[in-house]
Amino acid sequence: MPPHPRTTPPTGAFPATRLTLVQRASSASPNRGPALQSLAAAYWRPVYKYLRLQHRLPAESAEDLTQDLFVDLLTKDALVRFDPARARFRTWLRVQSDGLASHAREAAGRVKRGGREGILSLDFDDAESELRRAEPAAPGDPDDVFDREWLRALFGGAVDALRAACEADGRALHFELFRRYDLEPADPRPTYAALAREHGLTEAQVLNHLAWARARFRREALQRLRELSGSDEEYRQEVKRLFGEAP
Amino acid sequence: MTFLSDAALSRLRGAPGPPDLSGTRYELLGTLGRGGMGTVYRVQDKELQREVALKVLDVDDDERLPGEARVAARLEHPGIVPVHDLGRLPDGRLYFTMKLVRGERLDRWAAGARTLSERVAVVPRLCETAAFAHAHGVVHRDLKPENVMVGPFGEVLVMDWGVALVSGEQAAGTVAGTQGFMAPEQARGGDTDARADVHALGALLRWLVGDAAPAPLRAIAARATAPDPADRYAGALELSAELSRFLGGERVQAHREAPWERVARLAARHRTALLLVAGYLLVRVVLMLLSNRGPA
Numbered sequence: 001m002p003p004h005p006r007t008t009p010p011t012g013a014f015p016a017t018r019l020t021l022v023q024r025a026s027s028a029s030p031n032r033g034p035a036l037q038s039l040a041a042a043y044w045r046p047v048y049k050y051l052r053l054q055h056r057l058p059a060e061s062a063e064d065l066t067q068d069l070f071v072d073l074l075t076k077d078a079l080v081r082f083d084p085a086r087a088r089f090r091t092w093l094r095v096q097s098d099g100l101a102s103h104a105r106e107a108a109g110r111v112k113r114g115g116r117e118g119i120l121s122l123d124f125d126d127a128e129s130e131l132r133r134a135e136p137a138a139p140g141d142p143d144d145v146f147d148r149e150w151l152r153a154l155f156g157g158a159v160d161a162l163r164a165a166c167e168a169d170g171r172a173l174h175f176e177l178f179r180r181y182d183l184e185p186a187d188p189r190p191t192y193a194a195l196a197r198e199h200g201l202t203e204a205q206v207l208n209h210l211a212w213a214r215a216r217f218r219r220e221a222l223q224r225l226r227e228l229s230g231s232d233e234e235y236r237q238e239v240k241r242l243f244g245e246a247p
Numbered sequence: 248m249t250f251l252s253d254a255a256l257s258r259l260r261g262a263p264g265p266p267d268l269s270g271t272r273y274e275l276l277g278t279l280g281r282g283g284m285g286t287v288y289r290v291q292d293k294e295l296q297r298e299v300a301l302k303v304l305d306v307d308d309d310e311r312l313p314g315e316a317r318v319a320a321r322l323e324h325p326g327i328v329p330v331h332d333l334g335r336l337p338d339g340r341l342y343f344t345m346k347l348v349r350g351e352r353l354d355r356w357a358a359g360a361r362t363l364s365e366r367v368a369v370v371p372r373l374c375e376t377a378a379f380a381h382a383h384g385v386v387h388r389d390l391k392p393e394n395v396m397v398g399p400f401g402e403v404l405v406m407d408w409g410v411a412l413v414s415g416e417q418a419a420g421t422v423a424g425t426q427g428f429m430a431p432e433q434a435r436g437g438d439t440d441a442r443a444d445v446h447a448l449g450a451l452l453r454w455l456v457g458d459a460a461p462a463p464l465r466a467i468a469a470r471a472t473a474p475d476p477a478d479r480y481a482g483a484l485e486l487s488a489e490l491s492r493f494l495g496g497e498r499v500q501a502h503r504e505a506p507w508e509r510v511a512r513l514a515a516r517h518r519t520a521l522l523l524v525a526g527y528l529l530v531r532v533v534l535m536l537l538s539n540r541g542p543a
Binding site for chain 2: 211
């Protein structure tokens with residue numbers, strides 16, 4: 001079977017005319033500033049947690065390095081060094097974090113870091129709180145550690161968007177079922193029958209409410225993923241890796 | 248930001264789960280199975296008040312779904328599941344509905360206690376369906392146990408025409424199919440024709456009857472799965488005819504039988520007549536013995 005050309009851009013597709021955050025942040029357009037801010041908002045948590053988990057840095061050092069990394073991205077042309085043909089943006093960012101961590105160790109005791117507070121407003125206390133809630137994990141493959149925290153941030157944002165959409169559309173029950181069945185750590189998960197009894201629904205209604213919420217979650221996650229990918233090909237590979245299917 | 252545990256991340260990854268059918272005429276009832284191209288669900292058609300199967304395609308390719316649905320829809324045959332409807336879900340994925348087939352997938356059916364004849368008899372039916380498709384310019388390209396359903400009354404249906412090749416399309420360069428059933432030329436991404444399905448049917452036959460099958464059956468499977476398409480049966484009907492000869496106790500073309508095999512085959516084929524003759528002779532012998540003993 002020959003590859004089929006797309007005739008319309010389905011949901012989750014990658015419109016050729018639309019630039020990703022990475023592309024906009026790398027360009028000289030007036031949108032560069034907002035794009036860089038969005039990029040920092042999407043990636044600072046994974047970077048901070050990665051430095052804490054993988055490099056075992058104290059919270060203060062990890063905060064400083066995270067600030068340094070994104071301040072460099074915002075104020076310098078650090079992004080010009082990123083080549084989407086050679087690596088995913090996420091991998092590039094992880095390597096930058098490794099470099100910063102390595103330099104910080106070498107400079108420890110010689111240079112006092114800090115002094116950049118206020119340039120970026122990042123809620124490190126919240127990130128620390130998340131680290132305490134996460135399952136304890138030993139440092140592993142750097143990409144795996146970074147990817148896991150990046151995914152947690154990506155999906156966390158998508159869940160927030162889903163909650164907001166449910167509240168706006170009067171679908172609070174949809175979100176509640178999604179939260180109970182897919183998000184809560186209960187093991188085993190409640191059955192559809194139990195959820196149906198609890199909320200006065202039929203099992204089919206539970207099934208369909210959950211299907212709606214999952215589809216909306218997936219759409220939100222794909223939109224974020226599309227924004228954060230460095231290229232069309234990277235987006236497709238990410239979707240396949242995350243959802244086991246083509247976008 | 249909402250914090251998600253590792254368990255929640257795992258749940259949210261993978262397949263997107265049951266489809267959102269709001270805005271369609273269908274209500275989800277359950278999942279039937281997952282194939283290479285998508286997932287099939289059991290749904291209720293709320294307008295016609297009947298259960299149907301709804302397939303959601305993973306591949307978000309505008310031509311893929313209409314292609315699969317169109318192929319199945321144009322092949323109106325008892326061995327092919329009819330397509331009812333197609334559309335797009337709210338999340339953008341494409342779906343189509345088809346008749347809900349009650350029965351077992353061939354791999355599960357074959358796991359039960361089946362006689363050799365029952366197993367062999369499945370293949371000619373598949374051959375007839377494949378031959379019908381070939382006559383309409385369609386090569387299935389993925390015939391395997393998971394894509395065959397056996398109904399409660401013994402009906403055999405071919406499913407999943409997702410990678411079917413329609414006459415006029417060019418398949419070179421694209422590999423589609425399943426290892427173990429796929430023809431060598433198909434695995435290489437080369438040109439394929441109906442003989443690729445003949446290969447898959449031969450592989451299915453071998454899979455159904457096993458390596459301990461009678462020599463004629465093994466010979467049929469070997470010829471159907473010959474590496475060179477020119478050495479295979481010319482079409483699915485030729486393979487079907489060969490299997491019918493085997494089931495009817497006739498000599499098959501793929502196997503040169505030894506004299507003792509011929510005797511055994513003829514004996515098996517004419518077993519009833521031979522038993523009658525043997526019984527008649529036995530009675531005659533007994534009667535002769537009794538008459539010879541007569542009153543002294």
